[in-house]
Amino acid sequence: MTTDPVALSVDLIRCPSVTPEEGGALVLLERLLSEAGFDCTRVDRNGTPNLFARWGAKGAAKSFGFNGHTDVVPVGDAAAWRHDPFGGEIVDGVLWGRGATDMKTGVAAFAAAAVDLVTETPPDGAVILAITGDEEGPGRDGTRALLDWMKDHDEAMSVCLVGEPTCPNEMGEMMKIGRRGSLTFYIEAEGVQGHAAYPHRAKNPLHALVTLLGRMTETPLDEGTEHFQPSSLQITTIDCGNPANNVIPAKARATVNIRFNDTHSGESLTAWGEALAQDISEATGIAFALNPDISGESFLTPPGPFVDLVARSVEDETGRAPELSTSGGTSDARFVKDHCPVVEFGLVGATMHQVDERVPVEQIETLKRVYARILRDYFA
Incomplete structure (x- = not known):
């Protein structure tokens, strides 16, 4: 039975995890991943919640990593929302709520893809999920803390994909290969x-x-x-x-x-x-x-096998060849780039941080398929 990324997105949105509150989101993910055979460790630092999860052998020759965050920005005027910002309501094929684009759905999509891979076609290698509750905050004790912990415990990702929303208007039109x-x-x-x-x-x-x-x-x-x-x-x-x-x-x-x-x-x-x-x-x-x-600092993951793999998978599942972009603000990829090659691909981010943040559920399903293809082809 496959893991439903939409249902998981709904459950995550219903966790009120406004930075720095954990809100139950990492607890939910830890339970899901542990049941699928991942070794999970909470890497909380200075009150900031973080989760490290690995399936496969420590020190595996090939390890694919995902990075993302479950914390969200405040809702603003809750009365201005058409639907409860922490209700996770689906109306006419659209999922509403804080984190619907940035980025509980991205976390749900890569967690679902990873769980299905290791339970249905276990790969020869390791799959790592590094998920923080501090991306929308100061950023000192989130992904940085996870990477520090990984270094201290000899954990490593060969490559990493950050699931931030990257597409301006249509699914598949853009991925990030660097940041200013x-x-x-x-x-x-x-x-x-x-x-x-x-x-x-x-x-x-x-x-x-x-x-x-x-x-x-x-x-x-x-x-x-x-x-x-x-x-x-x-x-x-x-x-x-x-x-x-x-x-x-x-x-x-x-x-x-x-x-x-x-x-x-x-x-x-x-x-x-x-x-x-x-x-x-x-x-x-x-x-x-x-x-x-x-x-x-600015950084670039130059076009090559890893970038080509992600771009090809995006085009195969969306029908669009993504632009290789370095535009936009910063993300936690700026920390990951010191650990391993990193790129970003995720949903259309048109409503992130807005009142009435929302996303069509078909985009979440497409994103899971993209991530699943990337994983399958990486370990092929």
């Missing part, structure tokens, strides 16, 4: 407070800050590379907390986010920003503090 890096500058400029009518007695940090932001944005960081779009720099906030119209403030702050391709690194962009700030500081007398937060 992400760096945030938290900038503070400090001058001297004074009366707006007597600027010679003050030093206006806003003027210097605006000059710095102008220098950062006046020239594109690059023109893109073979597999990446041009890097993007966005000013996301400017503030000085000044309620008065006749006071020059002492301090001003801004936040800048950069999504960067493989032309750059977090280190090189940090040096670039600090050099600009130093030049403007010397010209204006305003002191700058740039606090960089690098949440991930």
Whole structure:
């Protein structure tokens, strides 16, 4: 009897696992996987719930890994939803609820495919599922914790597929073979407070800050590379907390986010920003503090046997040859890439994080078939 990914998706959505709450989702998966013969270990760290599950011998020559998360973002205004966000209701062939696209359905699809494989046609190798409850949160104790635990316990994946939603509009149209890096500058400029009518007695940090932001944005960081779009720099906030119209403030702050391709690194962009700030500081007398937060470096899994396997399986099951993309935000693949080659393929993500998050059930069934074909062909 095959494992129904839609029923499993419904059960997972009914677990209120808003980060950092486990909500029963990992307990449910651990029971399912244990009954199928997986060795399961909870790898909780600092209160963050995680699950490691392996079928097959430890240290197997070939091991296929899946990575995903069962935590979800808050529902927002629950009264604005047409259906209970944790009800897992299916109406006219559509599954509604928080996590319907991002990504309890993805976890359900790969768990169902893995269970069917090991129970019906046991492979010569290992199947590993690394599932976290901390992808939508800080990300410090989720997939990172699982990978740290795996290293300490000599567990390894030969390759890994992350089940995040990757398709913009139609099933099969896109898979991810890399991601841009992400760096945030938290900038503070400090001058001297004074009366707006007597600027010679003050030093206006806003003027210097605006000059710095102008220098950062006046020239594109690059023109893109073979597999990446041009890097993007966005000013996301400017503030000085000044309620008065006749006071020059002492301090001003801004936040800048950069999504960067493989032309750059977090280190090189940090040096670039600090050099600009130093030049403007010397010209204006305003002191700058740039606090960089690098949440991930850019990475690429080049086209080759693993990428070809996933792309071929997607086309066979959906009728579409997926675009090999590096677009979008970050995912836990940025951590997995230090462990083994990693790609991403999942559902259409049009409604993720929205009120009325939902997905047609046929997409979940298709996704399970894609994952099942990938597993079957990998171990063939």
